[in-house]
Amino acid sequence: MVSGARKHVLITFGRSFLTLNLARQLAAAGHKVSTCDSLPITVSRFSNAVSSFHRVSPPKFKPQEYCREVAELVKSEGIDMVIPIHEETDILSMMAGLFPPTCELFLSPFELEDMLHNKFSFQEALVERGFPTLKFAKIASAEDTEGLDFDTPFAVKQTYSRGSQKVYKAHPGQSLDFLTFDPANPWIAQEWMEGDRYCTYSVCRDGEVFAHATYPVSYAIDGSSCLAFTQVDHQPILDWVQRFAKSVNFTGHMGLDFIDHPEKGLYTIECNPRGTSGIMMYTRENRLDRAFFGENTEIISPPEGRTRMIGVGMTLYGWRKSGRAGNSLRQFFRDFRAASDVIYDPQDRLPAVMLIPAYIAILTHGYKYKVGLAEAFMHDHEWDGHKI
Known part of the structure; x- marks a missing residue:
């Protein structure tokens, strides 16, 4: 792409306020912006910064269809860059070969994206590169819980997880028999530090x-x-x-x-x-x-x-x-x-007006998957380590 030229950018996860904010900035700088999402009603769809909205398959549940649909949008709409917002980043990076060389996917190769997303491999990467880390250990089975040797409180969370999901604060010697295990998504125990x-x-x-x-x-x-x-x-x-x-x-x-x-x-x-x-x-x-x-x-x-x-x-x-x-x-x-x-935004009022319909769409989505509002917001755009 030519430096300083006007580009056509596709931003994923159209329901997100991040997408809305980025679309406004790109459009104000003279770029053409499209968005996509698996939900039919999203706040960014109604922004005057967005030239077109496209409904696509849910990346978590139909990852191959999702990637093919986004790649087809790139070709049919003349997209210069795709900026993924949420964990569809990992899914798109796995299938980057679908996209024409004329379009830049704003992401890293899958191996790097996966290493950073996985909380355990990220800590290992820090150790390898000489960064100080808190004490950590992988919990992939019930036997691993018995071998933990923390002498201070520690956090327990899944290696592929996000802010909407539970983080447990455990204490040395505490039973962790409430944990269930997914081979593709084990747990990490990490020293709990205040600060x-x-x-x-x-x-x-x-x-x-x-x-x-x-x-x-x-x-x-x-x-x-x-x-x-x-x-x-x-x-x-x-x-x-x-x-x-x-x-x-x-x-x-x-x-x-x-x-x-x-x-x-x-x-x-x-x-x-x-x-x-x-x-x-x-x-x-x-x-x-x-x-x-x-x-x-x-x-x-x-x-x-x-x-x-x-x-x-x-x-x-x-x-x-x-x-x-x-x-x-x-x-x-x-x-x-x-x-x-x-x-x-006084220059872009309609997204605020459409918040209620947009949230009704998210609540309907949550009811379908039996999750709460915070979880429903991102549920079908998550990726938990299962290879496609």
Whole structure:
């Protein structure tokens, strides 16, 4: 693709607020944007930044059909770049050979995407590259639980999992007989450490970081999926991300979860080699599109102190004790009033108007698969390690 030229970009996972926000930025920079999703009603479909919406098969349940349909869209619509947002990234990377060489898939080879997505192999990769890690162990069977030798509390979660799923806090000697085992998706036990929690979002090409955002975990669904985001300057985290991205020669967007302990230092809990909520701290004037095409020479970051929120998420979950991260209700209301909503935009009002129909579609989807609202939002775009 010619540098600075107008491109036609297809963004997947059209129901996501990340997709909506990125579409607005790309369109404002002069690019043509299409989106796709397995749901018929999505917030991005009604954005004036989106030129066309396409309904496709659910990637989790019909992965081959999904990839073929997206590849056909690339050919029929003249797409220059596909930017996957959620875990369909892994599925598309497995079938990258379907796509014409004229279109760039903004992702890394499957082997790298899989290594980063898998929480156990990611920790192994850190050890191999000399990064400090918290103590960790794989739990693939009931016998493995008996061999755990943690002398402090530890987290237990599946190696392929995400913020909407349960993380158990276990203690040395505690029985883990409640765990069930999937050969393709074992569990990881990881030392539990208290400290300042941060999340990042970075856009990388060929191991170089072109955009980066860092935000502390404040309001989140059960302390995991962030609902409010404030940009902070944390140079050690940026240094860490740059070093790691170069060490694996990563291309794509990436989110990382960090613990910064006042005495022990900085540790990385897990990696999400896909779009994450930090993308919503960027606005049109940041020209984030340049990072995706590798056109900027300095790292693009939101201005320090910028605060955005998912208003509907804050309304549903942020005020709850489990979602406030120690903040009082009074503080919640102050922060709610101070933050700008990522969905409402005076230049693009219809997505906010269509939130109710869009959420009805997600709730209907959740009823079909017998999962709650938070899980239903991403359920058919997840990937849990099962090869296609």
